[in-house]
Amino acid sequence: MIDKENPGMSTPRLEIIESYCKGCSICVEFCPTNVLEMDGFLVKVVRPEACIGCMQCELRCPDFAIRVHRD
Numbered sequence: 001m002i003d004k005e006n007p008g009m010s011t012p013r014l015e016i017i018e019s020y021c022k023g024c025s026i027c028v029e030f031c032p033t034n035v036l037e038m039d040g041f042l043v044k045v046v047r048p049e050a051c052i053g054c055m056q057c058e059l060r061c062p063d064f065a066i067r068v069h070r071d
Helices: 026-030 056-060
Strands: 012-016 036-039 042-045 066-070
Touching: 012 042, 026 036, 026 056, 056 066
Parallel strands: none
Antiparallel strands: 012 066, 036 042
């Protein structure tokens, strides 16, 4: 999918590796656009269209449970 604000870039896609996630919510707290929310003890992507690809979630996750892809 093409990013409308940056036509040369694709929209970021978040991959949550649920088996790695311990539910610490660090990624939720650091996301500047509130893409993520906690659902019980796991993180969920609730607003994927709001992702700006800053990678704060991936960089801050202590368990490597999030990957940011640009397809």
